[in-house]
Amino acid sequence: MRLRGYRRGDAHLLAGPWLPGELLGLPMIDWPMLAEPTTVPAPTDPSQELCIASGLGFVRYTELDWVHRRARVEIGLHALHSLDVLLKTVVAHGFLTLNLSRLYGWVTPVLDPPTGLLGDVGFQREATLPESAWLDGRPVDREIWGVVRND
Amino acid sequence: MTTTELPHWSSRPYSDADRDAVLALFTEADFFFRTGDPDTRPEWEILELLDEDTHVLLADGEVVGLYAVESEANNACHYSMQLRLRASAPLRWWLAAFEELVRANRWRREVVRLALRFDEFDDRGLAFARAAGLRAEGTLAAVTVHDGSRYGYVSFARIWEPIS
Amino acid sequence: MTEILRLDVEAAVSELRASGDSARGFLGLDPVTQNDSLLAAELQAVAAQLFSAGEALVGFAPNTDQPRQAYVASTSADPEPLRALLEFLTTYQRCTTFVAVVPADAEGGKAFEACGFERAGVLPQHRWQNYDWQDVLVYVGRADSCRS
Numbered sequence: 001m002r003l004r005g006y007r008r009g010d011a012h013l014l015a016g017p018w019l020p021g022e023l024l025g026l027p028m029i030d031w032p033m034l035a036e037p038t039t040v041p042a043p044t045d046p047s048q049e050l051c052i053a054s055g056l057g058f059v060r061y062t063e064l065d066w067v068h069r070r071a072r073v074e075i076g077l078h079a080l081h082s083l084d085v086l087l088k089t090v091v092a093h094g095f096l097t098l099n100l101s102r103l104y105g106w107v108t109p110v111l112d113p114p115t116g117l118l119g120d121v122g123f124q125r126e127a128t129l130p131e132s133a134w135l136d137g138r139p140v141d142r143e144i145w146g147v148v149r150n151d
Numbered sequence: 152m153t154t155t156e157l158p159h160w161s162s163r164p165y166s167d168a169d170r171d172a173v174l175a176l177f178t179e180a181d182f183f184f185r186t187g188d189p190d191t192r193p194e195w196e197i198l199e200l201l202d203e204d205t206h207v208l209l210a211d212g213e214v215v216g217l218y219a220v221e222s223e224a225n226n227a228c229h230y231s232m233q234l235r236l237r238a239s240a241p242l243r244w245w246l247a248a249f250e251e252l253v254r255a256n257r258w259r260r261e262v263v264r265l266a267l268r269f270d271e272f273d274d275r276g277l278a279f280a281r282a283a284g285l286r287a288e289g290t291l292a293a294v295t296v297h298d299g300s301r302y303g304y305v306s307f308a309r310i311w312e313p314i315s
Numbered sequence: 316m317t318e319i320l321r322l323d324v325e326a327a328v329s330e331l332r333a334s335g336d337s338a339r340g341f342l343g344l345d346p347v348t349q350n351d352s353l354l355a356a357e358l359q360a361v362a363a364q365l366f367s368a369g370e371a372l373v374g375f376a377p378n379t380d381q382p383r384q385a386y387v388a389s390t391s392a393d394p395e396p397l398r399a400l401l402e403f404l405t406t407y408q409r410c411t412t413f414v415a416v417v418p419a420d421a422e423g424g425k426a427f428e429a430c431g432f433e434r435a436g437v438l439p440q441h442r443w444q445n446y447d448w449q450d451v452l453v454y455v456g457r458a459d460s461c462r463s
Binding site: 020144 | 380382412414435436437438440443448455
């Protein structure tokens with residue numbers, strides 16, 4: 001799988017029923033009918049790297065820091081297949097193309113995301129923060145998962 | 152769709168594409184959305200009533216009403232809502248749409264107090280507020296003139312106890 | 316209770332710069348490597364507010380996903396200025412939990428432990444400083460157990 005560059009016509013892929021900032025943004029089936037979908041801004045300057053995974057969704061490397069050579073990753077999915085291949089590609093793009101040394105992101109346990117797939121590509125749970133996001137009338141815990149390049 | 156089923160709700164911020172449908176809503180004599188005499192208002196005035204918070208409410212893809220939710224105080228999680236459905240929408244549609252809106256508003260942010268206010272002459276609005284079980288908080292008397300008489304403004308609210 | 320004085324952006328930036336090494340990693344900033352306009356831009360981007368408390372500098376940035384949680388930072392190992400900030404946040408911002416993200420050997424880290432924060436995790440090699448990678452510690456505190 002290769003990521004491809006964003007084009008204006010991909011704008012519809014940037015909105016969806018995900019918790020904002022989520023590393024594994026799988027579509028939430030109980031998203032309220034009248035709630036606005038979460039929207040990610042289109043890339044317009046070097047502070048963000050946003051790529052499209054054809055037929056799946058977008059990958060965003062945000063909070064890019066070239067001194068500390070790290071980025072926070074957000075993935076927004078519209079389809080649920082090939083997530084394992086996508087994650088390998090996400091890590092490869094971050095380490096080999098962007099030449100970063102660390103990738104990390106937010107995981108919200110109450111959404112029951114497939115964290116085994118994160119483990120398969122080298123991510124580890126690094127911190128657990130209580131009450132870090134608001135969902136459906138109550139605060140929910142969030143975890144930071146990260147991977148460090150080892151070469 | 153049978154008469155007992157509820158429609159599938161959707162919404163979008165008001166835009167020009169919905170102008171004709173929204174102007175049609177205001178031809179109803181009791182479509183009291185930010186105005187007390189909707190059916191005599193000219194087009195420019197109606198469009199002025201629609202600000203950036205205003206959303207069009209759709210039932211099964213058809214425009215049936217308008218709503219707007221505004222923050223009433225910084226950081227205090229107090230909001231006010233204006234919601235109106237067209238005359239042909241039954242009361243249970245109002246109630247269903249309202250509960251969906253409440254859920255949507257509490258989805259990503261804390262809501263402690265949600266206020267709705269209706270003019271005293273607004274029979275349909277008052278009927279909805281009472282049927283929705285909103286707390287009646289009082290009437291600000293004699294603030295508006297309608298059909299030759301003075302009427303007040305009735306306040307309702309739903310309150311969720313803060314988690315701490 | 317230590318008095319804390321709110322600083323506007325310009326004053327905050329000059330206090331950060333004056334704090335030197337003890338402000339490296341403060342709310343994710345680094346006054347040793349970032350110039351004034353970048354510091355000001357970063358502070359505004361996260362809506363941070365900084366306060367001076369005697370010799371120390373403390374500050375917070377709201378968690379936009381959950382406004383009742385705030386990221387907090389301090390340049391001093393003394394817990395008193397931090398306690399004053401937490402009191403302010405609890406009283407005026409309805410904060411219930413606090414998160415501190417602190418480089419492993421930073422001065423400010425000791426203040427969090429002294430205030431009853433718990434270690435929530437470690438972000439390995441999250442920062443580059445002094446010619447080497449640094450781990451960053453994540454601390455979490457609760458309003459009902461971390462004030463005086």
